Amino acid sequence: MTRTVRRHSRKQGSEMDSTRQGTMDDKYKRPSSTGHQYTGLKYLVEEFTLVSPEREVNKWGRGKRPDPRYKSTPTRSLGRELERATGQKVNRASLSLLGSYFSKYVELVNLVLDRIYAVPGRLDTLGEELSSYRGQGYTLLKKEEYLAYKENEDIKQQCFERMYRNVLEQAARITLSDWMRRQLMSSAIAHVSTDTDSLLQLLKNRYIPSKMIKEVRKRCNAIEDNGSGYYYTASVLRQLRKTLDQHILTELEQPLSYRSYQRKRVSNYLRDKSMSETVLRLAEGLLANFSTEGYPFSTPQMLSYTEDFSASTENSPGQGYWYSEDPEREDELFLFLKLPEPLRGTEHGASPYRTRTLAFRFLDWLPRAAEKDRGKAAVAEREGDRHRATRLRFRAMKFEDMHQQLMNTVGLQHATYQYARLKSRKEKDSEKMTELQEKITRLRKARKCGPPRLLLRGDRVVLQIPFLPPTREMTDAELGGTRTHSRRAGADRGVRVPVVLSTGDGNGGFVDEMISFGELLSKRDLLRQQTRGLTSQVKKMRNNWERKHPDRSPPAHLLKKERHLQAIWRKVRRLDGEIARQVASRTVWWCEEHGVRTLYFENLKNYSAPPGWGTLSWRLSSNLWSKFLSAVVYMRQSLGHKYGGVWTVSPAWTSQTCHVCGGRGVRVENEGSTEEKRGGEYFYCETCGVHIHADVNAARNIMCVQRPTAVGGRTA
Incomplete structure (x- = not known):
């Protein structure tokens, strides 16, 4: 089934950057990155x-243990000293x-x-x-x-x-x-x-x-x-x-x-x-x-x-x-x-x-992270998990390359500085200057960070x-040769299940994947629930203090409450980033495993809950859809896909249309039910009798769009 659906791009058009950028004095010119000309990253x-x-x-690691004086501090003064030395x-x-x-x-x-x-x-x-x-x-x-x-x-x-x-x-x-x-x-x-x-x-x-x-x-x-x-x-x-x-x-x-x-x-x-x-x-x-x-x-x-x-x-x-x-x-x-x-x-x-x-x-945590990923990849290889081993090796290669870029930048800074100092001396060391000049020439051609x-x-x-970012040659070498991507996939974003993916298996069937992180989401919801009561408490305390003592600074107990609230929100933001990263990582590597070239998402930028759905409105107020979508585009670009190969389509009727016959269906409570239930987890089509998870049905509808005529990642 092919349906015409409106599309809006998630990626800005490519910028025609100058290939060489002059400096203030126009004496030294540095070539800019050309890796983004294909991927957009x-x-x-x-x-x-x-x-x-x-x-x-x-x-963290060998030889690193907490200071034992924290557990048995004889005096309060020593405790304060330790806090000053290590707490900030x-x-x-x-x-x-x-x-x-x-x-x-x-x-x-x-x-x-x-x-x-x-x-x-x-x-x-x-x-x-x-x-x-x-x-x-x-x-x-x-x-x-x-x-x-x-x-x-x-x-x-x-x-x-x-x-x-x-x-x-x-x-x-x-x-x-x-x-x-x-x-x-x-x-x-x-x-x-x-x-x-x-x-x-x-x-x-x-x-x-x-x-x-x-x-x-x-x-x-x-x-x-x-x-x-x-x-x-x-x-x-x-x-x-x-x-x-x-x-x-x-x-x-x-x-x-x-x-x-x-x-x-x-x-x-x-x-x-x-x-x-x-x-x-x-x-x-x-x-x-x-x-x-x-x-x-x-x-x-x-x-x-x-x-x-x-x-x-x-x-x-x-x-x-x-x-x-x-x-x-x-x-x-x-x-x-x-x-x-x-x-x-x-x-x-x-x-x-x-x-x-x-x-x-x-x-510089990059080399240690790369070494850790190499070790995990070896374990995954021995256990027969080839896809996990590939993911870990690619990430290790990326971290190793980043570390080398940083070292090249540091080396070029110091070599240029030493060469300028030697050149300004009256008695010049020609051998040392020649050595530094060769090093500078080599490092200028090498990959460096910005x-x-x-x-x-x-x-x-x-x-x-x-x-x-890694070059296409580096990526192909780490992922096992030249890759072929020809399939399309649909991704349905929801509240009950963060992401549901669906693509064709090449034989007329479908391959589906539900990506969920219940533990992290529950922890995040618990922290957000704590902020609601604490925010109200802090607001009342500050209003009372400012009304009674307008010319005095807030007391210590109020400032402590505010710091506690800020700390909770920092935890929430860290969880936001981690959830978006993990969901995006699983999505991207699932697409790599199944050879997905174009990935379609719903355009939920202006979506809001219907009237009367209070719980849904509260959940939508803190959804990570935009953060997750940006992470998917970012990761797919780093793997060499042009502008991420990500498109957004109109979500109209994708959850209410049967992907088999195109008829209108209803939401039901479970797989065997035929009675309509508002917000039910499953989808039932009265025309052809299909029972399927509602998000899987929506993902298959999202995937069934006309192939875009413009470059992937831009506006059609």
């Missing part, structure tokens, strides 16, 4: 937790200094944004240039006199040149995003202003019609005609609708409340014949004002403490960060940050920044390092 990102240099990183990953002094560093970085980004938005017309000029430019944004902004580093003494006094390069790159990204949103908003206003039917649909319907979204997207030249542009356009239309709703309710002297209640009231006014003309006149008047004076956008501001070093393409100390291996501890590295004026850090022997150094260390990203979240410091 440019980097694989891994996280490393940063700690203070004096702290010993916890390692980054000491207070380093956290305070890093907070000042990020404050300066955010201040500079907002300063650049204020200068761009200060003069009318600058945003439009820069936005058009950035949208058509294929290099990095800072190379355009640095040409503007009011943003040039050498032309502005006030900027020189606040940061060094390479830090300012990252500031310009971040400001360029924010500027381009805001300009695109403004262009989309202008197109949306022009569309609904000239079409009364579209305006009524926007204000009356619960969901924005897909036809309207596509028309607005097509009308705007600043946005690409792909899946990412579709959802970006939908968000702009929702923003416009929210503004219209608030204006209508304010003019009618109605109080503003929750967003859903506002929507219902405006929709009801339009259905009331006595109020519809008034509401429509108010909306048209506001749109006419927007058409002449423009939508009231505000100047964007950067708020998060995050720095992306993607504009640092050189391997010299001037780029602002520096790696160094710890000779005394295995698989541990130092990360040194260069502090801007007037900040001062602590001098470290391995740092090239002297007193302007902020030092951290992190554990510039990192630094994040400060509370008292936790995280380093994200992007690595080049």
